[in-house]
Amino acid sequence: xxxxxxxxxxxxxxMGLGQLYNRQWLKGLLFMVIWGAGLYFIIFHLTExxxxxxxxxxxxxxxVKVGRLTKMVEGDHSIFMMIDGLIALLALLFFxxxxxxxxxxxxxxxxxxxxxxxxxxxxxxxxxxSRKHFAYIVLALPFLAITFLTILPLIFSVxxxxxxxxxxxxxxxNLVDWVGFDxxxxxxxxxxxxxxxxxxxxxxxxxxxxxxxxxxxxGVLVAVLIHxxxxxxxxxxxxxxxxxxxxxNMVSLLVMRNMFNNQFGPVNGYLRAFGLDxxxxxxxxxxxxxxxxxxxxxxxIPVMMILAFGVLTTIPRDLYEAAEVDGAxxxxxxxxxxxPMVLFATAPILIMQFAGNINNFNVIYLLTSGDxxxxxxxxxxxxxxxxxxxxxxxxNQSQYSFAxxxxxxxxxxxxxxxxxxxxxxxxxxxxxMIA
Amino acid sequence: xxxxxxxxxxxSATYLVLVILTCISLFPAIWIVLSSFKSGNSLFSETLxxxxxxxxxxxxxxxxxxxxxxxxxxxxxxxxxxxxxxFLLLLTSYAISRYRFAGRKTSLTTLLVLQMFPGFMAMIxxxxxxxxxxxxxxxxxxxxxxxxxxxxxxxxxAKGFFDTIPRSLEEAAxxxxxxxxxxxVSVMIPLSKPMLTYASLMIxxxxxxxxIFADLVLRTEEQRxxxxxxxxxxxxxxxxxxxxxxxxxxxxxxxxTMLFIFLQxxxxxxxTAGASKG
Numbered sequence: 001x002x003x004x005x006x007x008x009x010x011x012x013x014x015m016g017l018g019q020l021y022n023r024q025w026l027k028g029l030l031f032m033v034i035w036g037a038g039l040y041f042i043i044f045h046l047t048e049x050x051x052x053x054x055x056x057x058x059x060x061x062x063x064v065k066v067g068r069l070t071k072m073v074e075g076d077h078s079i080f081m082m083i084d085g086l087i088a089l090l091a092l093l094f095f096x097x098x099x100x101x102x103x104x105x106x107x108x109x110x111x112x113x114x115x116x117x118x119x120x121x122x123x124x125x126x127x128x129x130s131r132k133h134f135a136y137i138v139l140a141l142p143f144l145a146i147t148f149l150t151i152l153p154l155i156f157s158v159x160x161x162x163x164x165x166x167x168x169x170x171x172x173x174n175l176v177d178w179v180g181f182d183x184x185x186x187x188x189x190x191x192x193x194x195x196x197x198x199x200x201x202x203x204x205x206x207x208x209x210x211x212x213x214x215x216x217x218x219g220v221l222v223a224v225l226i227h228x229x230x231x232x233x234x235x236x237x238x239x240x241x242x243x244x245x246x247x248x249n250m251v252s253l254l255v256m257r258n259m260f261n262n263q264f265g266p267v268n269g270y271l272r273a274f275g276l277d278x279x280x281x282x283x284x285x286x287x288x289x290x291x292x293x294x295x296x297x298x299x300x301i302p303v304m305m306i307l308a309f310g311v312l313t314t315i316p317r318d319l320y321e322a323a324e325v326d327g328a329x330x331x332x333x334x335x336x337x338x339x340p341m342v343l344f345a346t347a348p349i350l351i352m353q354f355a356g357n358i359n360n361f362n363v364i365y366l367l368t369s370g371d372x373x374x375x376x377x378x379x380x381x382x383x384x385x386x387x388x389x390x391x392x393x394x395x396n397q398s399q400y401s402f403a404x405x406x407x408x409x410x411x412x413x414x415x416x417x418x419x420x421x422x423x424x425x426x427x428x429x430x431x432x433m434i435a
Numbered sequence: 436x437x438x439x440x441x442x443x444x445x446x447s448a449t450y451l452v453l454v455i456l457t458c459i460s461l462f463p464a465i466w467i468v469l470s471s472f473k474s475g476n477s478l479f480s481e482t483l484x485x486x487x488x489x490x491x492x493x494x495x496x497x498x499x500x501x502x503x504x505x506x507x508x509x510x511x512x513x514x515x516x517x518x519x520x521x522f523l524l525l526l527t528s529y530a531i532s533r534y535r536f537a538g539r540k541t542s543l544t545t546l547l548v549l550q551m552f553p554g555f556m557a558m559i560x561x562x563x564x565x566x567x568x569x570x571x572x573x574x575x576x577x578x579x580x581x582x583x584x585x586x587x588x589x590x591x592x593a594k595g596f597f598d599t600i601p602r603s604l605e606e607a608a609x610x611x612x613x614x615x616x617x618x619x620v621s622v623m624i625p626l627s628k629p630m631l632t633y634a635s636l637m638i639x640x641x642x643x644x645x646x647i648f649a650d651l652v653l654r655t656e657e658q659r660x661x662x663x664x665x666x667x668x669x670x671x672x673x674x675x676x677x678x679x680x681x682x683x684x685x686x687x688x689x690x691x692t693m694l695f696i697f698l699q700x701x702x703x704x705x706x707t708a709g710a711s712k713g
Contacts, residue, residue, distance in 0.1 A: 079563055083560065083563055130614075138619075139542075142526055146586060149584075153564065154549070157557050157559065242695075247463075248692070306706055307707060310703070361553075403556075414551045418551055
């Protein structure tokens, strides 16, 4: 038997054994310690946690008779068990991954020994590690942070969509159970849910289209306006018009909410001063929608303007000069040079902004909170988007499972648009050019 | 240059539009600043410029609410998040941009997918997680979550930036015998200053104004951040104490707005780079 197969088999039996066989004593011992600790945790902790993930608890809280007294006994807490189980699952996968790596390491060292090379000592191995696998060392910390603080919670939330974790079934009083695709089915077929869902989905898409189009067109127009030859103080105009972007939008939205106040706000105040009736900006279903779109323009146009400005400055001057020689007027120059160039360069942004607007929580939540309330909707108002509805469902109504269903729907909408656009962007195609 | 009448007409029209746009974009800011100096506490006002100026609302912020405490909390959370977030972002984007390793494509795709989930979908889970770790009502919980979120939000901009730094610089350093760590610290970090400025500004701003997650995690008045305090102030008593809110809003917005205006150049560069998703 060659050394490489021997080392691999030994390593697969007991982690570290292959390394010992390869006479890498310190490394082998280290791996064995990891193996021992891993097995200990798997046997005494992980199996129970994993079992909990499958059952989500079997013992509900309740009164139990102990002798002559009835005592409140705390049952299983399904949600804690679920998180516990998920962490256990991740830990197990991680352990298996390391296991595979050590077997591979034993194989590689065995192979080099077959070729008559001396195995590396421990300090030499470490040096080798930092030379060859610098990227992994650097990425370890961000990897850990993202796994536990983003990926794990997201998996948990996605899983919630397949449980019945919604008011009135709330732990620790009740046990939560897996229900498969029930919540999705309810969302589509149960009248109370489907009506709200269809209405909000429709408004979300309309909102995203209008919000994106208005800020995009507005931004490009403003940039072109400032960029015209002959306009002076370009820097000044740009700086002044950037101000809405510089003010934290949480603050400016709360301010706007007061500005558009029907009775006392200055907007209606000025309208009345001109002898007009004030408009019900935030209380009428239609006008509330108009208001959020107007306010979104105020917030979004500056960003788009900056981006369009960046493109405008890159258009070569001689293009315009050539057009002038050919006798093109300003309108023609704009239509056949400026517009196509800007459109071409900013097309990817359009899709990104569209996706961003679908998830535009702040504008709606801070300005209208989704109001005015729609009596036909389940826990939602006329201006609610899917995201704000998700938020209300989870945090105000404790309808966690339905909130997760909405989250998955949002993800699917955004993902399909993004995949479609990323495929087209330059960076995806040119990826690996510098390898 | 001789100007025809039509050109002059066009230019005047342009200036007119620009002036109107300027008024619209500045109005909310001017209005809230002036309101914060207005006497009385109602939202309604006869004139834009108040008849009497007063500083009493600012004084009230400090005496009636826990504003100074909130301010220090926010500063602490935002500064620490910026520090850790930028550090993690730097490591991730550098490694992904500069090294070709097994699993690189997978990491890129994963980050892309993570960006597509609505941010606070995971909030409940993080809440439960923090609860089990005993980190509820702690600023560290916020710092942790903001920092890891910062990586996901900014990694593509940062990676795009590193992609534009020529390889020859590193190769020269390598020939001079510099190690990976050495190249990273003394060649790459100094070069990435513009990107770092942009990213840290974004992270700082994000941590400074977040009121959703902070509200969920911070349970007591003394632990609150400015954004949460301001949001609560509005949702609970804006109609009655509007001018107090105005003063609060001005003080919250001021530091961030100043930073944005002063660092405008980096912002413009960063935004433009982010848009093309390098």
